[in-house]
Amino acid sequence: MSLLVSMSKPFFASYIEELIVQYARENVESGRWQKTGSLTRARRDTERLLPRGIETDNNHFFEMKVPEVNETVGMIWLSLENSSTTSTVFIYDLEIKAEYRRQGYAKLALKEIEDFAATHNIVNIGLHVFSHNSAAQKLYAEMGYETVSVNMVKKIGQTEV
Template sequence: MSFLMSMSKAFFASYIEELIVQYARENVESGRWQKTGSLSRARRDIERLLPRGIDTDNNHFFEMRVPEESETVGMIWLSLENSSTTSTVFIYDLEIKAEHRRKGYAKLALKEIEDFAATHNIVNIGLHVFSHNDAAQKLYAKMGYETVSVNMVKRIDQATMS
């Protein structure tokens, strides 16, 4: 039995609202964005990526459900991205609810994503992880993910500029 279940439209509506808040918070915490306007910026980004919401082509949304649990323990958003040279399933979001973390669910989800990729003839799985998320980075490295690029930022202290 699969651990990943297709997300319903009703669940998607609440999921996407939580995702927008989380995405804004992560970008502010990482220093990429200012807090002011971060929610509207996050909403614009998500709407650009998902112009038809859950029905946007090549995007797949899953709830992580453990057979013994009656509730959702996490959520996943995947996008199939094909080019003339390769095919990738990109993990836009893999979220384990706080009360269910450190129980192996993320690892199980990543293995099922590998199965999903194989059934869709995908050769790569990609994702983005913020630099301050050490736990996720360690998990991904343990699961065989490699760093392929690094974004860097230098903060300029406006108070010392004259």
């Protein structure tokens, strides 16, 4: 039985607002963005990626429902990206609610994403993880994900804005 259930439009509306806040926060914490304007930038990036919201082509949104818990324990946003040389499912978001972390739900979700990719004839699964999220990096490595690039930043004389 699949734990991934298609996300409803009402659930998506609250999910995407929280995602925008989290994305801004993660970018500030990682040092990529200044705090000032981060929420606006996160919203703009999200709207660029999802011009039609939940209805945007090649994007799939899921709630992770566990029968024993009888509620949503996590959320997933996937994007199908095809080119002339490869096909990839990109994981834009895999979020397990705080109270359900470290219980194996992320591993189950990643296995179901592999099944999803296989049914769509996808050969790669990609994702981005912030450098300060060592727990996620460890999980992805355990699940067979490999680092393919590294972004680096040097801060020069910045003051907190």
